[in-house]
Amino acid sequence: MTTRVGYIGLGNIGLPMAEWLLAPGLDLTVYDVADAAVAPFRGRAGIAPSLADVGRAADLIGVCVRDDADVQEVVTALLETMTSGLIAIHSTVRPATIVELAKVAADKGVAVIDAAVTGGAEGARSGRLTAMVGGEAAAIDQARPLLSAYCSNIVHAGPVGQGMTxxxxxxxxxxxxxxxxxxxxxxxxxxxxxxxxxxxxxxxxxxxxxxxxxxxxxxxxxxxxxxxxxxxxxxxxxxxxxxxxxxxxxxxxxxxxxxxxxxxxxxxxxxxx
The missing domain is CATH 1.10.1040.10 (N-(1-d-carboxylethyl)-l-norvaline Dehydrogenase; domain 2)
Known part of the structure; x- marks a missing residue:
């Protein structure tokens, strides 16, 4: 069975993370505001024309963008088209931002977890990042096909927000x-x-x-x-x-x-x- 995954934010760390999702059993769709960032995925993955299109194409989505405002924009756009699935926030932002977005998403049937990562660009390239995750155990199990692609260690820190803490x-x-x-x-x-x-x-x-x-x-x-x-x-x-x-x-x-x-x-x- 193929798992539909998405990745948003193809920067210094996000790009090598997303490349690990080009794997058997995973159907990848990517998005970035910069055309040059998505170029390495042309012919290898789906290229979404908008954030909302990632929500249509994927059930498990990783997000690695700049700051709280960007995370809020991304999740808001995804929730326009998602009625189930999970969004994992890799960006380093305020724990309260994750908690607030998780509440809004839950009302639409979507799980939001914080999955902050450490290990830098080299860890992303080698697939040996450590994920610090906040959320319910069931949501973390749901996210494993996504997280285990680029993380060698997944640490469950506690409820939503504690991974970011x-x-x-x-x-x-x-x-x-x-x-x-x-x-x-x-x-x-x-x-x-x-x-x-x-x-x-x-x-x-x-x-x-x-x-x-x-x-x-x-x-x-x-x-x-x-x-x-x-x-x-x-x-x-x-x-x-x-x-x-x-x-x-x-x-x-x-x-x-x-x-x-x-x-x-x-x-x-x-x-x-």
Whole structure:
């Protein structure tokens, strides 16, 4: 039996995720606002002319778009044509956005779950993303043909919204450690140390996480033009993600001063060579 799947948002992570849905037993339809983004799927999958057409063509739909406003636009359009099925939100957005959309969708017979992912573009290309999922157990089982195509681990965080909460807290750690790595290697170089020695020690004592190692190595290979563009993009993403962490802390009445400091210092620090 063939499962009709859809994917919306073919960016840096979304495109390789969607490519895993070009598999036996899956009938894929894709959509993106950019014609160039859907080009790799021509002749290999259905190309929907609109968001609503994805809703007509698919029963399980993954969504990986930019922000809360985009997620709301996508789900609203899909619900114009869907009367059953499931929408999995991969975008990092406010948990409340997922909860609100899930309520609206349920009235139309459609399940909405949050299925935030971690592992980056490389994890998407290798099919080894980790999904942090919020929703009822039955909905998660329903989503497995979609999620298991590009995720090697599916973590059920709790009710709708809790998957996104887990992603936001995880991202907080990521940005804190990346800022820490930049500061440590900058200080080591300024003090005359060979950065490789710092890497050796931090590898042995466990301080150098895989994400930090990859990021430090990436910074060391970039020319000035690539460096400026990549770090500006990273800073914009960090500001969005850290603002979500700050909002979560405020809603939970928890102090998060390290997160606040990271948000304040991140762009200036990482965009400086």
């Amino acid at each position: 887990l992603k936001i807290v995880n991202n907080l750690v990521t940005y804190i450690e990346l800022l820490g790595a930049v500061e440590a290697y900058r200080l080591a170089a300024a003090a005359g140390l060979d950065p490789a020695k710092l890497s050796e020690v931090m590898t042995d004592n466990g301080n150098l996480t895989p994400a930090m190692r990859a990021y430090v190595g990436f910074r060391g290979t970039m020319n000035s033009d690539v460096f400026a563009a990549s770090q500006a993009a990273l800073s914009t993403l960090a500001e969005k993600d850290l603002s979500l962490a700050a909002a979560l802390a405020a809603e939970s009445e928890v102090s998060a001063p390290l997160g606040e400091a990271t948000a304040r210092l991140f762009r200036e620090s990482v965009t400086r060579i």
